[in-house]
Amino acid sequence: MPGTTTMELTETRVIRKEATAVLEKAEAMKITTQKTFHDASEFLKDIMTVKKKINDRFDPELKKLREATSGINKIKKELLEAPERAERMIKSALSDYKSRMDKIRREQEEKKLAKLREEAEARRKKEIEEAKKAKDAE
DSSP: OTTOOHHHHHHHHHHHHHHHHHHHHHHHOOOOSHHHHHHHHHHHHHHHHHHHHHHHHHHHHHHHHHHHHHHHHHHHHHHHHHHHHHHHHHHHHHHHHHHHHHHHHHHHHHHHHHHHHHHHHHHHHHHHHHHHHHHHHO
């Protein structure tokens, strides 16, 4: 660990041994009588002591890390505001352009369809007229 002193490493080794020892004792412990029940209840105090040592050893450093990362996250968030705003602006402009192009395309398609309908209607009328003339000529 960078910045860790020999004393801190020794302290961590001692705590690790204590933690391992309470686990080994707990694994070996069998609660079968009132006395072993009482002993196990008392042993919980030892377990809590080891947990407190671990928390006392690491919590201050973890607090410093949280505070440091909090500051870094604030700076990151602040720096991201401008590019995120730029991204939203461009996405909005792209969406607006696409909407305009879609509208123009739909209008062109509608005009083509209207022209095709008119042409079809004119052909139909012409066919009806020709059919009437042919019928009248008979």
